[in-house]
Amino acid sequence: MNTRHKWLAAMTVMLAALLFVLYEFVTAAAQNVKLVREMENGAGHPSDKRVILISQEQNTPYWQMLEQGVAEAADELGIGVEYWAPYRTNPEEQINLLAKAIAAKPDAVLIQGIKGDPYDRLIDQAEEAGIAVVTVDSDAPESKRLAYVGTDNLAAGRLLGELVAGGEETHGSIGVIISSPEADNQQLRLKGFRSVVESADGYTIAAIGQSKLSRIEAARQTVEMLTAHPEISTMVGLSGLDAPGIAEGVKVAGRTDVRVFGFDDLEATREAIAAGSVAATVVQQPKMIGQEAIRLLNRYFAGESVSDISYTPFTVLNGSNLNGTEDGSGQGEAP
Template identity: 45%
Template sequence: MSNRNWNQTLFIVFIIFACLLLQFLFTTLRIRELVRPLTSNSGENTSRHVVLISQELDNPYWRSIEQGAREASKQYGINMEYLGPFRINPAEQTKLLEKAIAAKADAVLVQGINDLNYRALIDKAADRGIPVITVDTDEPGSRRLSYVGTNNWEAGTNMGELVVQAAGKRGSIGVLVGNEQADNQRLRLAGFQSVINQYPELTIADVRSSNISRLQAARQAEEILSSHPQVGFMVGFSALDGVGIMEAVSHVKQREVSIFAFDDLAETKEGIRHCSIASTLVQQPYQMGYDAVSLIHGYFQGKNPETAQHFTPTSVLNRQKLTNGTGSNCQ
């Protein structure tokens, strides 16, 4: 073969080799581009797993907490799991907390239930590096990271001031609490008593528990009204108490009773519209859920909560506010 032909052959081989090299390079770059999104997605799939354990799964109040928690979880890329008993059951809440710890959740949001075993489980979670935030009701004495919810003492004093304003510093009051053992109920009652006790002619005739049941609220309220005919004011410190008291009052003929409720259930607001309920103190469950997840996100980023208690606001809802100022307050 002549030198000229040999050179041409080498040149062709070089061109072929260069083309193959370029093709390999382009293929490698393309594979990297395809793999990059998969790597990113795998990071999302291994996002933090936070468990929210409610008091009652389909309770509207706890569904509002869930909505706030989900909104914050979506914002921070957190995988949130919502659990709870179908009916109020502290033993079931305890089991769900045990399971969350065993499953090595990255964080747990729970309602305090004022129970020594429950407190021990919260401490166990802390020992295992699982931060716990109490929502709605605190678990005092535990190693929870923070409490997120209403300042219940202050809510009780606010309720006391509403009754004082309506009663003119004189009268007899019947009181319902949702659960005598619950920390939030005890604090509300204590705050309320601290205000009422300042007025010697304003007295609390009776305090009973509704066990967070509308039926029990109605029954207990009717017994208070029957046993204490002088009672002209009734206060309920859990969401179902107001509508239960309203039902009891409807059974007492020729009796005028001013009702002060808690939270803004649809029936409570309807009672306010029809002047059956004077006013209600409204909590912010959505904000509780949102803020609890936000605190957990900050903790994941190395920021401890600034305070051991993160209070969400309350507001007073009466007929004037409910009707946007078009209706006067009930007389």
């Protein structure tokens, strides 16, 4: 790819980013108005039980699917749910929202686990106040949370490592993109992935970057990484928007010899798999996670004992089974 083509590709990515951010801003503004009204008016629903779900970020496909699962199960069981989230991934804002949720005195809170004593102390405070806390997507195992519902992230990371190390390439340098170091799920996936590839002959991890749950940032990090480490032959992303972002970054960098692997089942990821720019993705089931979290709380509200860990299935999506799954939610638990 010559310099002019690279410049045009980069400008296309920047224009797409600008339009995407504008859309997100308008959508988020409407959601913020709704959140303020909910916080001012209280529950505002007929249910005897009130649950607050604090998502990691607004308008993220993974969390939208998880919220859909929560909504469907809550409607079925007659549980009222409020949805709160920062506009962009921001651990400090998630902590502030958790503190506000405790002050609002719901019956339970669904949250993403975040590493750190301040977050654990707030979870403990909630439990001591009689507010059940269930972590989803990412755990906070050192806290007094009632339960964790979600992917076995260590095992999912190992599976991603097996996909990389078990492919046609038998060696190579790897670039890794994670969403955030504060998220327990990202650290566990990285740990599982590292345990496989570093024990395989000829594989090394050259660099690790952060996308902050941004497809555009994943693309930018990829370009920088491939420039600094031209020996990289494999790129992997450990959160949902990483793989399509990495694929765009690989294209902008003018590389055609880089394999890309990712997490989750987004339309952009499916399109990239179909186009051959992403090799495979590990698919979680966020909708099921939301459903199971509400069902667990319903059993808890009824006085039943509940498991402190409930893992949901995950599987692999690639070119061979791209058209074989209806919604990409997976067909069973990976080994």
